[in-house]
Amino acid sequence: MRTRSQGRDFVGIGALARTSYRAGHGLRDAAQLAQSRSVGADSILRGEVDLRAYPFRHLAVSARPGFMGNSVTQLMEAVEHLSNYGWELVNVASVTGSHMLYAFMRRV
Numbered sequence: 001m002r003t004r005s006q007g008r009d010f011v012g013i014g015a016l017a018r019t020s021y022r023a024g025h026g027l028r029d030a031a032q033l034a035q036s037r038s039v040g041a042d043s044i045l046r047g048e049v050d051l052r053a054y055p056f057r058h059l060a061v062s063a064r065p066g067f068m069g070n071s072v073t074q075l076m077e078a079v080e081h082l083s084n085y086g087w088e089l090v091n092v093a094s095v096t097g098s099h100m101l102y103a104f105m106r107r108v
Contacts, residue, residue, distance in 0.1 A: 030054055038062055041071075041078035041103075051085070059087070061103040071101050079103050 030053035033039060038060035043049050051059075061082070063075035079089050082105055090104045 033059075038102075040064075041074045044078040044081055045074065057107050058090070059105045059107075061105060063101045063103075065099050071099075075101050075103050079105070 029050060033049070033051070033054050034056065037056060037058070039049055039062070041061050041063040044061065061075065061078050063071040063078070065071045066074075075092070083089070086108055087105045088108050090106050092101065092103050094101050
């Protein structure tokens with residue numbers, strides 16, 4: 001579901017996000033996102049990210065390798081999800097030594 005509030009998107013207001021919110025985890029707020037300018041791909045895929053009040057045009061999405069998961073797959077699923085909400089992929093990079101992958105996104 002895609003909704004707009006003052007030109008900003010809200011990503012992940014599905015049943016999973018509502019379940020997570022009720023369980024006491026809540027959604028990441030704009031202040032947390034604005035401070036770090038980055039978010040985990042897993043948070044996007046779980047519907048825990050509220051981008052309506054995110055004040056910047058660019059966002060870094062990170063994915064770390066998991067025991068059973070593929071970080072490239074997880075990262076690209078998050079990129080695909082965000083592309084449905086007005087974000088486009090600018091670049092993908094890995095950080096040497098940390099095994100982290102980053103997708104750099106731009107709001108269009």
